[in-house]
Amino acid sequence: MSLKHKHLLSLAPLSVDEITLILETADSFKEVSGREIKKVPALRGRTVVNLFFEPSTRTRTSFELAAKRLSADVINFSPSSSSVVKGETLLDTARNIEAMQADIIVLRHSSAGAAETLARGVKSSVINAGDGWHEHPTQALLDLYTIRERGLSFGGLRVAIVGDVAHSRVARSNILALTKLGAEVRVVGPPTMIPFGIEKLGVKVFHHLDEGLRDVQVIMMLRLQLERQGKALFPTIREYARLYGLTAERVKLADPKAIIMHPGPINRGVEIAPDVADSLSSVILDQVTNGVAVRMGVLYLMSGAS
Amino acid sequence: MAILIKGGQVIDPGCVNGVADVLIDQGKIVAVGATLQAPAGCTTIDAQGLLVLPGFVDLHVHFREPGFEYKETIQSGSASAVAGGFTTVCAMPNTKPVNDNQAVTEFMLDRARTAGLANVLPIGAITKGSEGKELAEIGDLRRSGCVAISDDGKPVMNSLVMRRAMEYALAFDLTVVDHCEDLHLAEGGCMNEGMISTELGLPGIPAAAEDVMVARNLSLSELTGARLHLAHISTAGSVRMVREAKARGIKVTAEACPHHFTLTEDVVRGYNTLAKMNPPLRTGEDVQAIKEGLRDGTIDVIATDHAPHATQEKQQDFTEAPFGIVGLETALPLTLALVEEGVLTLEQAVDKLTKAPAAAFGLKKGTLAVGADADVAIVDPNEQWQVDPGKFKSKSRNTPFAGWKVKGRVKTTIVGGRVVFESAAADLA
Numbered sequence: 250m251s252l253k254h255k256h257l258l259s260l261a262p263l264s265v266d267e268i269t270l271i272l273e274t275a276d277s278f279k280e281v282s283g284r285e286i287k288k289v290p291a292l293r294g295r296t297v298v299n300l301f302f303e304p305s306t307r308t309r310t311s312f313e314l315a316a317k318r319l320s321a322d323v324i325n326f327s328p329s330s331s332s333v334v335k336g337e338t339l340l341d342t343a344r345n346i347e348a349m350q351a352d353i354i355v356l357r358h359s360s361a362g363a364a365e366t367l368a369r370g371v372k373s374s375v376i377n378a379g380d381g382w383h384e385h386p387t388q389a390l391l392d393l394y395t396i397r398e399r400g401l402s403f404g405g406l407r408v409a410i411v412g413d414v415a416h417s418r419v420a421r422s423n424i425l426a427l428t429k430l431g432a433e434v435r436v437v438g439p440p441t442m443i444p445f446g447i448e449k450l451g452v453k454v455f456h457h458l459d460e461g462l463r464d465v466q467v468i469m470m471l472r473l474q475l476e477r478q479g480k481a482l483f484p485t486i487r488e489y490a491r492l493y494g495l496t497a498e499r500v501k502l503a504d505p506k507a508i509i510m511h512p513g514p515i516n517r518g519v520e521i522a523p524d525v526a527d528s529l530s531s532v533i534l535d536q537v538t539n540g541v542a543v544r545m546g547v548l549y550l551m552s553g554a555s
Numbered sequence: 556m557a558i559l560i561k562g563g564q565v566i567d568p569g570c571v572n573g574v575a576d577v578l579i580d581q582g583k584i585v586a587v588g589a590t591l592q593a594p595a596g597c598t599t600i601d602a603q604g605l606l607v608l609p610g611f612v613d614l615h616v617h618f619r620e621p622g623f624e625y626k627e628t629i630q631s632g633s634a635s636a637v638a639g640g641f642t643t644v645c646a647m648p649n650t651k652p653v654n655d656n657q658a659v660t661e662f663m664l665d666r667a668r669t670a671g672l673a674n675v676l677p678i679g680a681i682t683k684g685s686e687g688k689e690l691a692e693i694g695d696l697r698r699s700g701c702v703a704i705s706d707d708g709k710p711v712m713n714s715l716v717m718r719r720a721m722e723y724a725l726a727f728d729l730t731v732v733d734h735c736e737d738l739h740l741a742e743g744g745c746m747n748e749g750m751i752s753t754e755l756g757l758p759g760i761p762a763a764a765e766d767v768m769v770a771r772n773l774s775l776s777e778l779t780g781a782r783l784h785l786a787h788i789s790t791a792g793s794v795r796m797v798r799e800a801k802a803r804g805i806k807v808t809a810e811a812c813p814h815h816f817t818l819t820e821d822v823v824r825g826y827n828t829l830a831k832m833n834p835p836l837r838t839g840e841d842v843q844a845i846k847e848g849l850r851d852g853t854i855d856v857i858a859t860d861h862a863p864h865a866t867q868e869k870q871q872d873f874t875e876a877p878f879g880i881v882g883l884e885t886a887l888p889l890t891l892a893l894v895e896e897g898v899l900t901l902e903q904a905v906d907k908l909t910k911a912p913a914a915a916f917g918l919k920k921g922t923l924a925v926g927a928d929a930d931v932a933i934v935d936p937n938e939q940w941q942v943d944p945g946k947f948k949s950k951s952r953n954t955p956f957a958g959w960k961v962k963g964r965v966k967t968t969i970v971g972g973r974v975v976f977e978s979a980a981a982d983l984a
Contacts, residue, residue: 339872360874361756362826381874383756421756445759446750 252550256368256375260386260425268426272394275539275546281318282541291549292321298346299325301357301378302339307513307537308378308388312355315544321552324351339363340370347371353551356380374551382416388512389422391543393430395536396467399508403430407504409461410452411437411493412471412520413482415444419512420471424450437461438493441482458493462502469510470495473520486519496522500530508532557585558972559593563602563933567609567923568906577607579929582972587923602933605966608905610642610930612912612921613883614732614810615707615786615858618644618675620666621659622651627863627950629663632883633672635861635949637976639883640932640965643674643913643920644861647707648685655680655691657699664700672975674920674930676702678732681720685709690720697727702916705732707786708833712738714771721781730782730808730916735768735793736760736834745874747820747835755826757873760835766792773800776807784915785809787860789834791844798853808915809848810856813882813889814955816845822955828869828876829955832862846898855911857904859886863951881949885942887934888961895962901936929972938964 252267260268281289297316301309309325316323326346337345343354353374356364361381368375379385396406408427414420414436427434428451436447437455448454455461462468473489483489500507509521509531517523526533557580565575565587576591577584593599618632627635629646636644646663648654654663660677667675679696683689685706693704704724710733711717717733724731741764746752748759769785773796776783788794788809797809814832819839822830830836848854862879869876890908893899899907913921920930942959944952968976 338867338870340870358872360872362873365826366872381756382758418756444753445748446753449750450754 251553256364257386257547257551258364258368258375258377259384260389260422260429265429268390268393268430271390271543271546271550272397274550275394275543278545278549279539279542281545282538287318288320289318290320292316292319292552295321295352295552296350297321297323297353297355297548298351299323299355300343300346301325301327303357303359303379305357305379308357311537311540312378312544315541315548318541319545319548321548339367343367343371347373353548376547376551379418381418382421383418384422385418386422387540387544387547388419389426390547391536391540392423392469392510393426394539394543395510395532396508398535398539399532401466401508403427403432406432406467407435407465408432408467408469409435409437409465410469410471411458411461411495412473413442413477414438414447414471415442416474416477417471423469424452428452435461435465439483458499459502462499464504466504466507467510468495468500468503468507470520472512472514473516475516490519494520494522495525497524497528500525510536513537557594557597558600558969558974559591559597560600560602560607560931560933563605563607565607565923566902566905568902568910570922570924572902577923577931579931579969579972582929584923584925584927584929586925600933600967604935606934606936607923608640608932608934609909609921609923610932610968610970611640611886611908612643612918613641613859613861614645614784614856614912614915616644616646616861616883617649617863617879618646619863620650621662626865629666629675630670631948631950632861632863633667633670633675635881635883635947636673637968637970638948638965639885640887640934640968641673641883642930642932642968642970643676643918645676645678645702645916647678647705648680649708653680653685654678655683655685657692657695660696660699660701673970676700676918678703678705678707680704681706681711681731682716687711687713687716690716690723693720693723693729694727697729702918703730703732703784705734705786707732707734710734710736710738710768714775717772718775718779721775721779721783725779725781728917730784732784732786733768733772734786735765735772735788737764737767740764740767745831745835746823747837749820749838751820751823755823760833762790762792762837762841765790765834766796769793769796773797773805773807777805780806783807787812787815787834787858788854789815789837789841789845791841794844794848794853798848798851801853808855808911809853810858810912811845811849811854812858812860813886814880816842816849816893817889818955826873827955828871828873829880829953831873831876831878832860832880833878846893849893849907850898855907856915857886857890857907858912859883863949864953866952869953880953880955881947881951884947884949885954885956885961887965888963891936891963892961929969931969932965933967934963935966936963938962940964
């Protein structure tokens, strides 16, 4: 079996079987990262370009490691070093990269839809590594992988996604994937952070964290973008932390075996208390480890190397 | 030179609707009646099976000159206008520099005369630089030829400044035009806020951003007695408030654009920058409300908001791409589709393109009455054609209607008694 899609722009068009295929492919690559020599020749001779228009350390490094462990040649392009400052359009930048025979372009951009726009204009495969508030498909896939690794199955799984859902691409991708797999997804946050009509995506909305956490098996905390304080989304960081911060006390409301996730980077003491972030229930660093394996799986499947 | 237009269905809304001849001489309508005699040396146009209408009046175009000539010039915009049957167009002041003074107004009028196609009537800015702070020299603008005032696209947010502008405009019998948008509510938005913006992860512009400003403007018009014209209303809420305001006798007119009664926000899917305009495309319910407003007369005017942008600008990603589409060359068939659908009678549709817009700004245009300027559009209501932006007379190609099969085409446009456009056989392919 293989993916029926040339690009990975969104999780919306992926079938349950395709998501499962990605997770299973990641399984076989996870083992590679544990070896002394962390490399397989699967993508030897292929070129992967990381085109990052937004600052990102974690995601870019993760993609870079994933590609390198598959023996692909990797180029990192970022705005400061590229011609973006010279006024070149996204499409022209990408076409130039393509003209150098890139097989896969991994794009991070501040505008929703940038990956889709790019995919229409180039022959290379495009992987969306985050576009505005829209989607971050590989983050959701690594979250799924991490949930599954903990022995949880998706059918009926109770998941709470907590925080600024409106401005979160991580939330959108996770909602799409988890509901598709049959999970019961809740979003929790003040009404200013819950986007219009989100219920129609099949989620339940909670404005009080204590209610939203009751009996959930997965708690997914979102990063609070501190600079949004000036946008009237929340009054103060202090109040946000009191109302929506995850504390050890609140974790007790969830299922006793609940796991705690966060896409990082975390604001300790804001959306998540330090003791919770460091607790045994926290899988935050597993997410990072699994990110490499999942991205290896995605790169491998997208390259058509199978 | 005299022109006799023979045997067409003449519609001069509220006056004439039937088969008649129209005689033009010395740039004026000389006679309208059955079987008129052609004077010696007169050109005859056979209009059998065609509609003979007053030339269309568009209260809302952006001709980009001075400052953005790469998008459109007064020459190319005028050519686009007459190709679409528009003989009079009102050009918004968001040029560079802004049309907030006599010199820019005179420059625009001079360019329009040189182009020699449509009547291009400038709309002056309300405030200096359209910055919303100090009033522009509105008296001077009026004297040099502006027909209305507006800070279109940069709505006057300060309600006191808007109040003063309305009061001041009264002295010059000028209509105050507002693009109703609360810039705080709309901040950063690039499409309608709703389910689709949630799915696409795009910042939304809520309907309320328009509604609150419509409400404010209606209140200020009531307070000052100023003649208010609401540009491109797009929400059910706006329609409701205007309907209520009119019932109470407030001096307000409103316009709707063909895209707002033809398309919904669904067209944005796929991050289609040709579906990005401001106000944004709204929901199906809003489209229904706009149609109902057009039908019952709440919305007086159909205007295009012709907003040319260069291809490379619309090739940017969705959030970066500028708002707006061209509209002059597609307005007629999209309006006639409302007649086909039973929303408007043919005469109502013609009224909203001619007499009603002229009345909103107090222009002596939009009629075929004897003695009026001989501005005429001759239209084949049944001709089917496919929209091909490559054939537009406009410099820009930014339309979401490319490839659409539409019905109704301008055959001949006459401005001031001169034929300025004839649809050539080559255009009919």
